[in-house]
Amino acid sequence: MRDIEVKIAWQGQSNCQSCSIRSSVLFSELNEEDFSKIHAPIDDLHFESGATIYAQGEHGQNLYTLREGFVKLLHLNEDGTERIVRLIKHGDLFGMEALLGSAHESSAIALGRVYLCRLPASMIVTLGEESPRLHRQMMKKWGEALSQSETWFSQMNTGRADLRIARFLLALAKEHEGVIKAPLFKREDMGLMMDIKLETVSRSLASLSEMNMVTDVGRSFVTIPDLEKLKKFCQQGL
Amino acid sequence: MRDIEVKIAWQGQSNCQSCSIRSSVLFSELNEEDFSKIHAPIDDLHFESGATIYAQGEHGQNLYTLREGFVKLLHLNEDGTERIVRLIKHGDLFGMEALLGSAHESSAIALGRVYLCRLPASMIVTLGEESPRLHRQMMKKWGEALSQSETWFSQMNTGRADLRIARFLLALAKEHEGVIKAPLFKREDMGLMMDIKLETVSRSLASLSEMNMVTDVGRSFVTIPDLEKLKKFCQQGL
DNA sequence: CGTTGGTTTGAAAGGACTCAAGAGGGGTGG
DNA sequence: CCACCCCTCTTGAGTCCTTTCAAACCAACG
Known part of the structure; x- marks a missing residue:
């Protein structure tokens, strides 16, 4: 119990109308009238x-929107x-x-520090039945989740280990300064995403680094000097 | 074009209210009033x-309920x-x-002869916004699709090839006479489901057969003499 | 400065892949 | 009705890749 208390902290109640990521989340299409129903x-x-946000097998009463960080959905x-x-990213709805x-169907576990909003499911259900806008938005979110899951699966679980890692990096690459x-995540987690052992993850990263596909392989980041080169590598597997 | 004509046949219009598999499909919770809106x-x-039911990249206007047979969702x-x-089974909604x-996101291709219902998307959208019952039902179908996709993925893409095949058989086993x-499907298709080569599929089936986990390995069926034995094999991997 | 959790690296073994040849089955045309 | 062809499935041998088990390494932390 104490363990949970240190790992979770209440940040206050959200004001969704002024939320900074509102445009990308569930409530983006809602109008004033809809908000009044919340x-x-x-x-x-x-x-x-x-920290575990929810555990596999639980009957949760809430869904979550990720504001910052990454969350893994771990299926036993x-x-x-x-x-x-699935890897939950900024703006995704889960649970x-x-x-x-x-x-x-799976446990949601924070990968690194994580900030999120917790929405009562009952509210979303009733609101969804009353507001065509939220209805549409929910369909869209379900669709995104499914498509993410399937593309993810299709990309990260096909072919040689170094190609999987390369595709993974490509999918998550972002410009930063x-x-x-x-x-990067713990090697074991990366292995669980792509069905390879952590030692193989490490070796693949090393070999990508030797080929100058990536540099500065660290604990939680790599830099990609040439994005196009990496893309070509993914496609041709030279 | 002619190719398509021989591969697809119109069977008439459906009467959903008297459909034999209605209880398991999208319209199961609808009442008379809802039906009048269709x-x-x-x-x-x-x-x-x-035959290709729809192709990846197309902007489809319809969704489909599978009445009989199997459909593969092939992602390029x-x-x-x-x-x-994903492997679409009897009663599943797809597209x-x-x-x-x-x-x-992927092409839908018939695995063997297939019977299905085609529903105009526009109808489902408007109906979903008007009928809370259909709204609920649609949520449920999305959820099922996602959960199927993730469980499938988690089960069929982990561990040794023979274990994958065993889990696959277990998931699809049914009592018949x-x-x-x-x-069973074409070995190449089975390989595409589990990310193994067709030769490996064949070898794994042979090895399961040698262990008496399965018998009568044929082109499109195997019989499973002892379901419990197969389950144990999946779990322990002896 | 030793402990701890995570990462890298090495060597040997095992599994899956590749390439290639052969076997089975269903359909077609003579 | 049979011979033939084509497609698919099986089987074999060698190679390549991933895993396994072990040990060393590293950075953070008390």
């Missing part, structure tokens, strides 16, 4: 690295093996099983 | 093996590699990207 509290939360199979089935009243960087 | 035609179609990556991202007006059988 009575349940939307909480603004903060989790430490490694019956035979004891684990896989990361949508709560809308259906069904148990969570003039240089293009991609985030 | 004006657009729902067609009953038939595709031959290998930018680098030319392909993966089967939901049409609801969002976005392009199909007293014996438990599982459908």
Whole structure:
């Protein structure tokens, strides 16, 4: 119990109308009238690295919008093996099983420090039935989740290990202070995303680095000197 | 063009209220009032093996409910590699990207002879905004699709090849005339589902057969003499 | 300065892939 | 009705890649 308390912190209640990432999230299309229907509290939360936001098998009452950081959805199979089935990024909605009243299919765990909004499922359900705008928006979010999951799966689980890593870096690359960087996670987590062992992740990164596809391989970042070169590598696998 | 004509056949218009699989599909919760709102035609179609129901990149106007057979969702990556991202089964709804007006993320291709219903997306959208029952039902279908995709992915893409095949068989096993059988597909397709080469699929099936996990390995079916034994094998990987 | 958790690296073993040849089955045309 | 062809599936041998097990390394932290 104490463990949870240190890992989660309440940041206050959200004011969605003035939210900085509103344009990319669930409420982007809502108008004043719709907002007036929101009575349940939307909480603004903060989790430490490694904290469990919800666990597989739980019947959650909430869904979540990620404001900052990364979250992994970890699925435990019956035979004891684990896989990361989706990587939640800034602006993504997750935990949508709560809308259906069904148990969570996977555990949501913070990768690094994480800030998110917690929305009561009941509110979203009723609002969705009353507001065509939110209805549309929810369809869209479901669709995005599905498409992300399938593209992710299709890209990160095909071919040789170094190609998987390269595609992974490409998918997550972002310009940051003039240089293009991609985030890295614990090698074990990266392995769980692509179904390779952590040693292989490490070796693949080393070999990409030798080929000058990436530089400054660190614990949580790499820089990509030439994005086009990396793209070509992904496609041709030279 | 002629190629398409022989592979697709119109079976007439559907009467959803008396549909034999209505309980498992999109309209299961609708009442008389909702049905009265359905004006657009729902067609009953038939595709031959290998026919493309829709292609990746197309902006479809319809979604589909599978009545009989299997459909593969084949995703072509930018680098030319392909993966089967989902296997559509009896009662499943697919092609939901049409609801969002976005392009199909993958091609839908008939695996064997297939019977399905074609629903105009526009109808579902308006109906969904008017009927809370259909709204709920659609959420549920999206959720099912996502959960299927993720479980599928997590199960069929982890561990040794023979274990993947075993899990695959387990997931598709059904009692048929007293014996438990599982459908098989072309070895290449099975390979695309689990990211293994077709030769490896063949070898794995042979090795499962040697261990008496399965018998009568044929082109399109295997029989499973002892379901519990197969389950144990999946979990322990002895 | 030793401990701890995570990362890298090495060597050997095992699994999957490639290429290639052969076998089976269904359909077609003589 | 049979011979033939084509497509698919199986099987074999060698190579390449990934895993496994182990040890060394590194940075953060008390």
